[in-house]
Amino acid sequence: MAKSDDLIKYITQRVVTYMDMPKETRQERKKEHKARHREPFLVRWFGLMPFGMKMWASDMGKTTKPIVNRVARFTGKISKVKWRKSAT
16 A cells, blocks of 8 residues: 555656646756657658668678678688689
8 A cells, every 4th residue: 555655646746846847947848858859850751771771781881801701701601712813
């Protein structure tokens, strides 16, 4: 029974402090909260897919090694290939 009394007391305190706060302060607080928690445009409109594709593309652009060497690093089965210039 004590837990429910504490909960009621806590909720009552929060409601009273909110009601005692001036309207302008509440509106400013709401605007600040909204501005802090706004998602980026692409996420808001299209979800996380464009963000994931952007991350994947930026990661692919940073690598300068050939694809065979990158695959070999992950699989370990393919020996690393030394690229030589052709004799022709």
